Amino acid sequence: MSELIPGGLGVVRGLRSAGVSAGFRRDPARLDLALVVVPEGSTAAAVFTRNRFCAAPVSVSREHLAALRERDLGARAVVLNSGNANAATGAAGRATAEATAERAAALLGCSAEQVLVASTGVIGVPLPVEPFACGLPAAIAALSDGSGKDPEAALPAAQAILTTDTVPKQAAARFSLAQDDGTTQLYHVGGICKGSGMIAPDMATMLAVLATDASIGAEALDAALREAVRTSFNRVTVDSDSSTNDSVFLLATGASSTAEDRVLEKDAADWPLFVEALRLVCEDLARQIARDGEGASKLVTVRVSGAASDDDAQAAARAVADSPLVKTAIAGRDANWGRVAMALGKSGAVFSPEAVSIQIAGLEVFASGSPVAFSEEEALRRLVGYDEIVIAAQLGAGSAAATVWTCDLTHDYININADYRS
């Protein structure tokens, strides 16, 4: 069985982390440099943004991972800074990202390729290299003990990567695997992430560092990560596949309490236990991102079922979740199913309007293509009172389903994003 447990990256044995204030931000009290260190022999996988304007750290990390794969080397660290995205910064930005990895490598006694880097914050402003010079030694000095005993051990790292997020984001899960000697051993998956401006976060960044203390080969790790991201981070309307800096890292330390770890293979009978633990952590983090979207007052979960295909289900759910008219309706506590119907209609998904039903916050508002009389008072009560608003639609065209998470669109979104950068 795989289940969520309290905590974050701190539950992962062998993983040490720190968050320090390095001076990327004006506020000296704010943490802005995170460091995650794993033991020699750890494996790594990552998925990155597909935006053509991808940031320098994304290019560098991508190349480092490829080099590790080629040389059959493990990763040793991830360095993440907030306050500056090092995106659209040209050759200078590239040099800074490389210098960051080199400096961390020198301090940790590994090769530069074994260090992965990520940045988040403002675009198009040169990222200074100086804060890393003092910040990295300070972070190393502050590293947690890697015992896996303090679930909150990675909280400073989680805080150091935040931008417009209002709360740090962590999640953890555990699963057990039978060992060769007949015993059963507990393993963990932990994660930290930062969310972003919501809705069309074409420049807001989603960063996540995930890790497990199971021992897993790089190739299998990569497959598990891609599958987990597909139904979690990629189902938040943060469009994690399209911003400049989006990066999700997954490390496997293999540092469980037994000396000789069993290497978990993809074709093992209990492989799904790890995949499920990873999925649980990713989905929990993804929901935290949506809930903490810029200006959000509600988490909005859009569930489309009865679609003719997976693509249709996702397109329909995304169309609803991306619709500013739906999102402002939720902000206004209005069960405006007409906007939901119309978003479904424009999504390109194939269905017959007569077969469609819609529920908002558990109230049936549209059934088999016709409006259903419902208590506006009860709808208002739910939309005001519920913390998570579920918009569910059955298309009646097949059996595919998809869930997408988003948030409502409020005045605070405008406040946050219409401010001058200064």
Next chain:
Amino acid sequence: MSELIPGGLGVVRGLRSAGVSAGFRRDPARLDLALVVVPEGSTAAAVFTRNRFCAAPVSVSREHLAALRERDLGARAVVLNSGNANAATGAAGRATAEATAERAAALLGCSAEQVLVASTGVIGVPLPVEPFACGLPAAIAALSDGSGKDPEAALPAAQAILTTDTVPKQAAARFSLAQDDGTTQLYHVGGICKGSGMIAPDMATMLAVLATDASIGAEALDAALREAVRTSFNRVTVDSDSSTNDSVFLLATGASSTAEDRVLEKDAADWPLFVEALRLVCEDLARQIARDGEGASKLVTVRVSGAASDDDAQAAARAVADSPLVKTAIAGRDANWGRVAMALGKSGAVFSPEAVSIQIAGLEVFASGSPVAFSEEEALRRLVGYDEIVIAAQLGAGSAAATVWTCDLTHDYININADYRS
């Protein structure tokens, strides 16, 4: 030569119109029923939404047009109401749309197929048929004279189709054609339209009635309309191809002052003069819609050039125009080119970041892939002072170009759309 002139549908000879208060809205002073009548023998074309939840009047008008085409009959009238979209209203909605056409036909002495219908307003509420009973005779009594001499003659009709629009929208153009007898004759194109909630107006409606007093066959008219819509209404981020009720009608009265009109054929040397006049009117109306977008304080014109293909150019321009982060930046008077770059990057258009240049309000902010130092003060002055903000991007990947119009995203958008429906 084709050129814009003051006025709207009123310039079109032979076309009579009226706008009356029929009782679709609570405010008895507000006009809510528009009637446009053209002479026997007029031709008609239309383009409609492609939303699967298309409204009843869209289905009915589509069928009527097909019937006219089959029977080689001309259209006689367009009936438009505001205050209720007659969308997602099931069989009852369909019956009301048909009854509307039948009643108008009886009053005008034509067949029901010769009447086209359109509705705009709230979704999912039954459209009462009663207001048409009194409203249509009143509208007929109020019809303008069809002389083409009063450019403002269709203003009441333009007013009667508005919903959240703050101003009526009209445009007109003229062009001249050489006649068989060697003389040159002036012709006109006029139009009225209503805009809509902007940004993702998946339920907000765009309605337009266009007309010319040239004599043009239905097939040629249809081709001209599709081409004109493609680069005008379909380039406003009103997504006119996806809302429930979007309809654009084009009528040709052939009622110029000469008794025997020359029929303008598609292969005629001066056909482009008509097409250009139609395009001018459509583009002018489209810009009016963007400028009057819900909560808009600025018209935003996004011009992408140097794209590898037309599709790329349009996708890139749309990505910028649809980005809430770009739109809130303009609302905040912030020349935040990073958001523009990132929207281009996520659009799917093929280009190399190093080749990209961006100007905002005429200021170069990004050139050949690197930030350009510019005066923030001057940028602020322009963003505050200019009524139309042009965002221009050169992708350096080819020679295709596209223009898309939108507006900024302000607090008023939230005010308008987060209100309860009541």
